[in-house]
Amino acid sequence: MLWIPIDRSSAIPLNRQVYQQIREKILSGELQAGVRLASTRELSTELNVSRNVILEAYDQLLAEGFLVAQRGSGTFVAEGASLTRTDPSHEIQKVNHKYAENGIINFRSGIPALDLFPRKIWAKLSHQLWNDSESTNLGYDLPEGRLELRQTLAYYLKRTRGVHCHPEQIIITSGATQAMTLVSRLLLSPNDIAIMEDPITNDIQTIFTSSGATIYPIPVDEDGMKTALLPKNIVPKFIFLTPSHQFPLGGTLPIQRRIQLVQYARNQHCYLIEDDYDSEFRFEGLPISSLQGLDPEHVLYIGSFSKILSPALRIGYIVLPTHLIEKCRQLKWFTDLHTPSLEQLILARFINEGYLERHIGKMKKFYKRQRDFLIQCLHTAFSTNIKILGYSTGMHLVAEFKDIHFSQEILLKIEQFGVKVYPVENHAITKGNYHNRIIIGYGHLKQEEIEKGVERLLQALNSIVR
Structure with missing residues (x-):
């Protein structure tokens, strides 16, 4: 018998839940070609759902070619309906990446203050x-x-x-x-x-x-x-x-x-x-x-x-x-x-x-406040160890640090402290001239996030120096 968990509190209709889970089992090869499925009556009894739920799910799978019906014999998994995944962990990696961003203050450039649209x-x-x-x-x-x-x-x-x-x-x-x-x-x-x-x-x-x-x-x-x-x-x-x-x-x-x-x-x-x-x-x-x-x-x-x-x-x-x-x-x-x-x-x-x-005028005032606050935070945290460039326009600036080489290892270390920054070197055609410079975007962040992000960056760089 198929093990198909049913979530009655979900917004997804029951017939869709049954369809999706059988489809996934066939695609993954868990249900192989030629396997006979339970009858609609048997499966509805097993799952404690209406027989119409199972009929609708089976009809959809038949229409898409996942199943074939043989009169008098039953319903079977069709040939050629499984698909070998090239990277079985792909979906897990995507989900993990999504949640990895939670809690990280991201100084990405080019993002406007969308809540002020x-x-x-x-x-x-x-x-x-x-x-x-x-x-x-x-x-x-x-x-x-x-x-x-x-x-x-x-x-x-x-x-x-x-x-x-x-x-x-x-x-x-x-x-x-x-x-x-x-x-x-x-x-x-x-x-x-x-x-x-x-x-x-x-x-x-x-x-x-x-x-x-x-x-x-x-x-x-x-x-x-x-x-x-x-x-x-x-x-x-x-x-x-x-x-x-x-x-x-x-x-x-x-x-x-x-x-x-x-x-x-x-x-x-x-x-x-x-x-x-x-x-x-x-x-x-x-x-x-x-x-x-x-x-x-x-x-x-x-x-x-x-x-x-x-x-x-x-x-x-x-x-x-x-x-x-x-x-x-x-x-x-x-x-x-x-x-x-x-x-x-x-x-x-x-x-x-x-x-x-009018919107541009409003946003210029907002971004200028953001920029000034970020510069103040950077000077307070890093004093004479930092030089700030490219701050006259836009929603980002560039910070140049003394004696810091923003390698991939150091960038990962910084991210472990809950802040993400972007090296200028990533955008260089001729490599090797910008290892000590990072891009800091501020347009989309609140001032408390900017302050906390700079504090985390300071903690990360201090731990690296030590």
Whole structure:
């Protein structure tokens, strides 16, 4: 007889519980091909459930091919329905990892304060849109995105970031990640060369190298990419950089270097890819004007609303030179047809009615308080043993420590003390220059978590030194 525990307090219906457990036993090989199952009457009596519960479970398993019924003989496990797991501990590892995060203060960068997302306003606009929207808005849409949002963005970006474009130059994407993937497919082929800041986000490196291209790294300093080191003897497809807030070191590219980049792109007949990372949250002065505004025909400008509002929205965009528009539209169509339409319309209203700029103003004040509190905690804990870098913009800073080498062993030791930090070295293309620097994100943490996290980091490093 099958041993199938029944949980009558569960929200999962009884027939679904029976179905799932028999299915799992067949997949794992515990019930092998040819084994005869108990009759529906026998199993319902054994489990003390209605016979209809068992009938429905068996019918589903028969429909999916896990069971076969032979008239007059019974119900049997079908051939070829088991699946050998490549890693039997996989599910256990996933569960353990989930619970391992509990209690750990995670200084991960790039996560906004999600509890401050303007839910009521967004819900109000969403409700209005669903009530007012024509049925045509529920159908397939244009790959480049809704005209309403592209018109809104063209005006907003010109006014706030100095971006010169018309709505036709904008392609709406599912976040900045899809925008970069489209750029890779648009411009790169195997053996092409792409110049990139070093260090730069590891994920972005992976996106561009997956095309078969080679990365040529240019180191950064406190002012961003060292443009004097741009090579004259190669012709790259593009130069990728984060000029308004270099990730992860935090520099802002001065106008002299921006002009050098534009002149280089013109001379080498290549493009500049401007990732406008975190530019809205600049704590000293106004946001720096975009690189795109200097030369719209040589710059592809990428932005998203993941940091400003929420990663869950999955809305980003590319501003393209005019001669790349049609090819990029086709690539977007082949990728996913279009980005969800109704979210675009809600966002367009959110911007047009002034809510976005009010939200950014509110969040700048909040993140500045968070940043100042974190810097105070770090100075109190580590005094002269620490140097703080890249704190003028965004939701993270970089801490440089004297005589600390953040190896994998030390990072695991720190995590044992209940705090997680991220080494700059993980994002370096040329390894070996940033072993004593870590990235500390603060946007998503409460001040008591920041204080406790710094205390735990101090305890961990003290134990390592001892």
